[in-house]
Amino acid sequence: MRIIDRYLGGAVVVGTLVTLGVLLPLLGFFVLADEMEAAGVEGYGLGGALTFMLLSLPGYAYQLFPIATLIGALVGLGALASRSELVALRAAGVSVGQIVRAAMLGGAVLAVLAVVLGEVLAPLAEQRGVELRREALSGEVAQQTADGFWAVDDGAYVNIREIRSGTNLRDISIFQVDTAAGTLVATYAAEARYVDDGWVLQGIARSRVRPEGVQVERIAQARWDSMLDPGLLKVVVAEPQALPVWGLYKYIHFMRVNGQDAGAYEVAFWGKVLHPVLTLSMIFVAIPILLGSARSTGMGRRLFAGVLIGILYYLISRTLAYLALLFGLSPLLAALAPPLVFSAGALLLLRRVG
Known part of the structure; x- marks a missing residue:
């Protein structure tokens, strides 16, 4: 079983990395196009815009990771399904639960990668990008x-x-x-x-x-x-999503001590804490889509289904986050509800497939 676990888990990891390799250049192009409006102001030229774009990519990769994992699982395991390898595995006695476990092992590797990306690389890169952009545009150190x-x-x-x-x-x-x-x-x-x-x-x-x-x-x-002008200082105020978990925790504590509303930071905190759970839940969602269609559904339809699910997840998660801020709902519940709902739906579909 270890060989099968590595084979299926590796397909999920490779599919996710390929998906990120396709999506990130597209996002980078849009970021660069947006930065071209500021290029030419003071000392901020094309080189500065390119540097800012590259330093922004780790943060975008972290935000995209759950959806990229879903699409990557559909790409990686879908290629196996198209070659009837999943059907052959099941005919050889490999259960649905064993396939799910193998895919989850690959998802665990991706979850660790996402944590390193979101807690170490992205905050440092984004902070440095903002500093370089600010210095180039304002001339201030x-x-x-x-x-x-x-x-x-x-x-x-x-x-x-x-x-x-x-x-x-x-x-x-x-x-x-x-x-x-x-x-x-x-x-x-x-x-x-x-x-x-x-x-x-x-x-x-x-x-x-x-x-x-x-x-x-x-x-x-x-x-x-x-x-110092307000326009300069506004970019210093980091978005909650750009802060690491420990930084969010300390800032939430600081705001509570000073009697301030930390709702937006609490939502971002729990979203980051549960990010690995969300990554695993996206893989769990991909399994019934693949096993239910076997080789009868083409890769294009699977990808279309993955994109629709990703958009639906984004809309639900953002809606719950706004509702939590607006009505004072539990930030933990707002962050935990989407992966629970999607995992429950996937579990029902898996029971039908099984």
Whole structure:
């Protein structure tokens, strides 16, 4: 049975990789076409757009992985069905359960690959792509770290610990050296808002460090002449889907402690936690489509069925996610319902086939 397991599982893995190899260049073309609107602005040219597109692909691959697994299982195992190999296996005494188990072993390998892609490669690549794009378009040197957003702003070093939106910042520190006076000026502001084409700092504590001592002054609010604009800072706020699970967990905890609504991040968190389950469920869905048709259905019809199921899954999952945010439903239930529903439907079809 180990040979059969490796053979069927390998067909699923190869089919999925081939599917990703076809879909990702198409997505890359659309991303590049969209980026061409910004190409030519400041230092952002064709090379920058190509780099941004390539760094975006791991994130798109992670999002596509469940649907690619479904189509890949239909492609890989469908090729075996077209050559009557699945029929021969069943005639030789291989049960439906054994075929499912072998396909699931291949799915387990793909699930591990998806986790590495979504938790390691995609966040790093997407963050780097955004940083390169931002620097090319704005000419500013900025970096997003675990200690917040850092930027060099007209000679001053700026650290923003929380970006609520492009126009609302919290916990800002500004460090600047006054060479004429020979002093270091450290300014802390509890909040900054973008009002009337300019920044207004609120809750300010300003320290001037001189050789003879430190002078501290407190100001209720003051204007802040900064090169940072809301359009730049909006791209720093990462989409929940682009964050790794641990980063989502920490941010959810932070928002709860501060009494903020973390609904969107909770939905993304549970979606990522259950991503391997979804990958396996897609393979489970593909099995009855293949065994029910054997060699009577062509590859084109199987692929069409896989695409329809993938679109249906996407619509259901997105609808449940929006309902969870709108009506305060359980994010775990919203993320768990689609794979459970599809797996239950596949199980019913498998019992008929068996």
